[in-house]
Amino acid sequence: MLTRQRKQHILSVLQRDGNVVAKSLSEELGLSEDTIRRDLRELAAEGLLQRVHGGALPVAPAEADFAGRLQLATAEKVAIGRAAARLVRPGQVVLIDGGTTAVQMVRHLPTGLRATVVTHSPSVAVELAGHAGIEVVLIGGRLFRHSMVAVGAAAMDAISRIHADTCFLGVTGVHAEAGLTTGDVEEAAIKRALMAAAAETVVLASSEKIGAASAWVIHPVSAATSLLVSPEAPAAALAPLRKAGLAILRSDGG
Amino acid sequence: MLTRQRKQHILSVLQRDGNVVAKSLSEELGLSEDTIRRDLRELAAEGLLQRVHGGALPVAPAEADFAGRLQLATAEKVAIGRAAARLVRPGQVVLIDGGTTAVQMVRHLPTGLRATVVTHSPSVAVELAGHAGIEVVLIGGRLFRHSMVAVGAAAMDAISRIHADTCFLGVTGVHAEAGLTTGDVEEAAIKRALMAAAAETVVLASSEKIGAASAWVIHPVSAATSLLVSPEAPAAALAPLRKAGLAILRSDGG
DNA sequence: AGCTTATGTGCAAATTCGTGCAGAAACAAG
């Protein structure tokens, strides 16, 4: 790999993850940490990143693009997205729900992975534009503005014609008794359809969703296969969910 | 092997792999690295590649994908997009095709305009997220990667259920005899369906499209209602199109 | 404080680069 490409790669990873770690980069690229450190030093000298102990950060610490854009993804959501991306096996057909965590997930799908992604979120679809190995199927319908996903009869109909391996679902509440919940009735219906169309369902939930409940019930928690949370999620809140039949998966780091 | 052929080969490899390494090329072609380096130096002098230590990279670093192309919308496309946005009347239902010009168009839809936009382009949909007055209907289907629009049977079916006021269509060629053309057979079918689903069709064409023809015919030019071009488009090339029945609309400025 | 990890510097080995030069091939002119 050419030096110039390596530096470009570092900047890409930085933009994708919001930070880079010298050690991880050296392992990923198969080079000594010295070389990585030199690169980081030079990139910092060019003002392309901000050097910190152990790695580097973006020059302008991640800020929301502008009104209406994707909300700032927290480190926790990035970690959950990355962990979810690792669950996708080559050749699988996966359903991916909308939301910021879902966008993080597809952003972290390994380059070179060949799979099919079905989504009703145009944001997720756009994010996959540059991912050559992924076949993308878009579910159409009326766009529900708040969360930017297709809903309505057309979407329901399209989803009903699919049998996927895994559904990666975002929710606004996971509660042992209230079940999986969300804030909009149309969205709830779509999410229910997505779950029905996949053999397994992995629920992606940042810690504030654990133990919370919103207005519209999608399904009891037992309808999902597993729950992917970050280490930040309190173990106490997870115990009743595990008892309800959910396999708890932990992402690394927060 | 001729020098010219060799240089062409280098450029091909560069385009295919995104980079070339002097040593690999010398082994592959059975020539000394000196010769390869000389070639690279000359190609760099012609601006056909970017010389780096160990090999060379494309002049436009990576980003040959859609996300990259979006950013380099020319002033002409912005002007056409703005003019197209002004053609939308309150309450109308409009079909908007994919492409960079279409993204510019929705970006310029007046805030406060209430209308319904139907599109098979997730990029267009995402762009409308922040536009409160616009109801967005997304056409689903398999995503055609090159231009990031939904194609295939599902998209055709969804479009066939719509009756819209105006269709804003992007093409890659507008030619009085060859007709409206595009570079992909699936895309051509979708565009044909879009035209059939709207009472009027406005073709958005930057000047390089005028008088050009691509492989797949959508319709004869007479099937469209009007052609929106910038003042840059040569009048001579427009005359036969006007004669073929197209109303020529001019965007302002550049 | 004590320990672990990261950092910077000097240094050596390997790779790559540029230039000068010579032989080979292509080509035009006589």
Place this chain on the structure above:
DNA sequence: CTTGTTTCTGCACGAATTTGCACATAAGCT
């Protein structure tokens, strides 16, 4: 056919760049 010229190619050699290692130092954590 021969000769002179031009172009292309490979080789040699010194310069420049890159990379990994060693070692002393600094930073962060318990």
